[in-house]
Structure formats: structure tokens, C-alpha cells
Amino acid sequence: MSGVVYMMSDKPRGVIYTGVTSDLQGRVWEHRNETQQGFTQKYKVKNLVWFETHPNIVLAIQREKSLKRYLREWKIELIEGFNPTWIDLYESIAALENVYRPHPNTRQWGDYN
Numbered sequence: 001m002s003g004v005v006y007m008m009s010d011k012p013r014g015v016i017y018t019g020v021t022s023d024l025q026g027r028v029w030e031h032r033n034e035t036q037q038g039f040t041q042k043y044k045v046k047n048l049v050w051f052e053t054h055p056n057i058v059l060a061i062q063r064e065k066s067l068k069r070y071l072r073e074w075k076i077e078l079i080e081g082f083n084p085t086w087i088d089l090y091e092s093i094a095a096l097e098n099v100y101r102p103h104p105n106t107r108q109w110g111d112y113n
Helices: 024-032 057-070 072-082 090-095
Strands: 003-009 018-023 047-054
Touching: 003 057, 003 072, 018 024, 018 047, 018 057, 018 072, 018 090, 024 047, 024 090, 047 057, 047 090
Parallel strands: none
Antiparallel strands: 003 018, 003 047
């Protein structure tokens, strides 16, 4: 089962939420429709602005934990590198691809080949 790390926001350069899932479309739908109480409901975070896919959920969770330690500006750079105008990507999930590739010298490289 593949994994996806994603970021959602309320507006360009606004609140940023980072999450992980094995079903991106379903999970974003839950955020948008406020099916659960929490951070995204409180801050009206409904726009999918960035995501990347991983070969399995374990690697996606590791990446999510890493991204949560990133400085806000680094997250903004990551988002704007993939989605410069911060448009909501929800309707385009199936048409977009952003596969994470670790640096070839890292020990995780073999997990992605």
C-alpha cells in the first residue's frame, strides 16, 4: 500500500497543516467536509496545496515526521516549488504526480527503487 504526505492551507501562505494517508482523495474530502473535529476544522484548512507519494505508508510516515520539523519557510518553499499559486489541487489529484526521491547517498534510496 502506497502512502501520501500532504499539506493543506486556508489561503496562500496561510495556516499549513501536514498529514499522511493511504487515501489522499478520501482524506482531503474528510477535511473539506469537517467530518472530524480538530486542527483543520478549527482553522478552516480546506485547500490541498501540496502532496508527494511514497512506495509505502511507513516511508510516508517517516517523511511526514521530518516535514513537521521543517521551518515554516521551508514548507512554503516546498509548496511553491510544486504549486506556485497555492491553488486547491483537490480536483486535480488524479492528474498530478509528485513522487518523492531521496538523495542517492541516503540510506533510504534503496527503498525507493
